[in-house]
């Protein structure tokens with residue numbers, strides 16, 4: 001492929017975002033995957049299936065179109081590609097998708113419970129509880145499982161803004177998240193894992209703990225996100 005490699009900067013970012021999951025302790029063996037999208041080209045760069053992270057190279061990242069057809073790459077894409085594609089088609093503002101089985105977020109997914117917004121750490125990233133999907137029906141599992149996982153996420157997001165909730169727990173499975181880019185999506189996965197752990201420990205200390213007020217939640221969320229954000233440095 002050499003210098004003719006398609007979307008090399010995006011491939012490099014996707015590789016680095018996948019390695020970020022390893023650096024942050026979110027994945028074991030070949031678990032987990034991050035992708036990124038080039039909207040102008042309508043092409044997605046995603047981790048290959050079953051390749052150990054320590055051996056993964058830029059050329060191993062698989063480029064597909066939005067229908068999942070491999071455009072460039074000799075390896076098979078992650079089996080979760082179809083879920084990523086459903087999210088890219090439905091949420092036009094996102095530029096990266098992540099999926100892990102990170103322990104604490106997955107524990108909440110297995111419990112079938114949304115993660116309550118117990119404090120401002122959570123509210124800095126999510127405008128309320130991290131949602132959980134309904135369990136998948138037998139027909140969804142026996143059919144196009146990965147695509148139907150994406151559809152279950154979309155059903156849960158009816159009335160929810162993916163800019164206000166950048167992750168979801170798939171019931172009995174684990175978290176999917178997203179962001180403006182592949183690296184932002186990986187960041188979401190890291191933050192979600194920490195929030196999941198903090199929420200479980202909050203309930204361990206006080207099983208009657210309740211979410212913070214909407215006023216405090218919104219102050220924290222809106223000062224970092226949205227049109228009136230005033231946290232950090234202005235870009236550009």
Ligand SMILES: [Zn+2]
Nearest residue numbers: 099100173174
């Ligand atoms: Zn999974």
